[in-house]
Amino acid sequence: MLRCDAAVDMLLDARDGTLSLQGRQALERHLSQCPSCTAFQRSYERSIALTAQTLAVKLPPQAKARIQALLHQRLDREIA
Numbered sequence: 001m002l003r004c005d006a007a008v009d010m011l012l013d014a015r016d017g018t019l020s021l022q023g024r025q026a027l028e029r030h031l032s033q034c035p036s037c038t039a040f041q042r043s044y045e046r047s048i049a050l051t052a053q054t055l056a057v058k059l060p061p062q063a064k065a066r067i068q069a070l071l072h073q074r075l076d077r078e079i080a
C-alpha cells in the first residue's frame with residue numbers, strides 16, 4: 001500500500017490536476033483503506049473552500065469580474 005506521506009503529496013497533485021491516472025487510482029485505493037488520509041483530504045478540501053469564500057467576500061466586485069474574465073479566457077484557450 002502507498003505510504004501516507006506519498007498519498008498526501010498525491011492529494012496535492014490531484015488537486016492541481018497534475019496526477020496521472022495511475023496515480024489517481026493508487027490514491028483512491030489508499031484513501032479507501034486509510035481513515036487518516038481521508039480525514040486529511042476532507043479538511044484540506046474544506047480549507048480550500050473556506051479560503052475561496054474568504055477571498056470572494058474580500059475581493060471588490062471589479063477585481064472579481066476581472067479575475068473571472070481572465071480565467072475564462074485561459075480556459076477557452078486550453079480547450080481550443
Ligand SMILES: [Zn+2]
Nearest residue numbers: 004007034037
Ligand atoms: Zn494514509
